[in-house]
Amino acid sequence: MDLDALNAAFDLPGVLRFVEGRGGLTLIEIDNGLARATLTTHGAQVLSYRPAGVRDDLLFVSKRAYFAPDREIKGGVPICWPWFGRDPAEPERIIHGFARLRDWSVLACETRPDGATWVRFGLADEAETHALWPHYFNLWVEVTVGATLSVSLTTRNAGDEPFAITQGLHAYFSIGDPAQVRVLGLDGCRYLDKAAEAPPDAVGVQSGLLGFEAEVNRIYESVPPSLMIEDEALQRRIRIDSRHSRTAVVWNPWIAGARSMPDLDDEDYRHFVCVETVNAASEVIRVAPQQEVRIGAEYRLESL
Numbered sequence: 001m002d003l004d005a006l007n008a009a010f011d012l013p014g015v016l017r018f019v020e021g022r023g024g025l026t027l028i029e030i031d032n033g034l035a036r037a038t039l040t041t042h043g044a045q046v047l048s049y050r051p052a053g054v055r056d057d058l059l060f061v062s063k064r065a066y067f068a069p070d071r072e073i074k075g076g077v078p079i080c081w082p083w084f085g086r087d088p089a090e091p092e093r094i095i096h097g098f099a100r101l102r103d104w105s106v107l108a109c110e111t112r113p114d115g116a117t118w119v120r121f122g123l124a125d126e127a128e129t130h131a132l133w134p135h136y137f138n139l140w141v142e143v144t145v146g147a148t149l150s151v152s153l154t155t156r157n158a159g160d161e162p163f164a165i166t167q168g169l170h171a172y173f174s175i176g177d178p179a180q181v182r183v184l185g186l187d188g189c190r191y192l193d194k195a196a197e198a199p200p201d202a203v204g205v206q207s208g209l210l211g212f213e214a215e216v217n218r219i220y221e222s223v224p225p226s227l228m229i230e231d232e233a234l235q236r237r238i239r240i241d242s243r244h245s246r247t248a249v250v251w252n253p254w255i256a257g258a259r260s261m262p263d264l265d266d267e268d269y270r271h272f273v274c275v276e277t278v279n280a281a282s283e284v285i286r287v288a289p290q291q292e293v294r295i296g297a298e299y300r301l302e303s304l
């Protein structure tokens with residue numbers, strides 16, 4: 001749909017409108033008094049979220065991110081589906097699946113009774129997705145922009161055969177200084193260590209708070225539903241309440257990792273951490289024909 005058609009069908013006057021963004025991507029700008037946010041139909045991705053009165057965005061987007069129809073956008077909350085990380089069937093393929101590369105349909109935009117704005121995106125299988133992943137599906141992403149930000153992803157198996165997925169909400173959180181950031185809630189959780197320096201199949205158990213002074217790339221298992229990122233430099237706490245997920249990925253590429261990624265500035269390891277609500281590693285989700293499964297997260301900013 002073109003912008004005029006999208007605005008005619010879905011705009012919420014004074015609150016939500018569709019505009020053209022970099023690379024010709026379609027952006028959804030929201031300003032509802034509770035918060036401002038920017039979403040894009042490319043990948044059904046949230047790119048920016050700032051509650052009223054808050055100066056620093058919740059989310060990081062790389063200045064060198066690709067904004068192109070066939071590329072992933074590095075930042076915001078990418079939707080990783082139907083595989084998280086490497087495709088187990090074909091490890092050389094793009095990581096984190098194809099959902100974040102597709103242009104999603106907008107199905108609804110509404111104002112909720114509390115003044116929050118709700119946007120529903122949809123994606124279904126087609127010939128191009130069959131070539132990548134031979135299954136019939138409906139996917140929905142629902143984003144609620146209010147005093148908190150919520151993102152949920154629903155998968156429906158629209159075929160006659162069961163399928164298995166891994167998936168994730170790959171949130172890139174903006175931070176003030178990695179040396180002053182701690183993740184709370186992981187104490188006692190076992191993790192798979194995927195850092196470049198770690199031996200293959202390395203595992204560990206988190207003791208206390210998690211800080212950042214080198215590359216961190218860990219898949220934590222059996223995590224509690226709430227995690228927190230405390231950021232002394234920005235004097236704020238990000239609370240992440242996850243649903244239907246017992247696995248969390250924590251990632252900061254550090255210096256060498258940032259340098260190796262063309263869509264990150266060398267210094268960007270100072271500007272974000274990812275704390276991701278996922279079903280991955282041993283948490284593989286099997287979806288029976290006609291069954292629906294969900295994963296979701298609510299993000300809340302609090303002052304320290």
Ligand SMILES: O=P(O)(O)OC[C@H]1O[C@@H](O)[C@H](O)[C@@H](O)[C@@H]1O
Pocket residue numbers: 072073074075078095096170194217218249250251274276
């Ligand atoms: O595909 P993106 O957005 O660049 O993210 C890549 C990173 O995503 C993380 O989830 C992984 O733990 C990292 O290993 C990986 O490098």
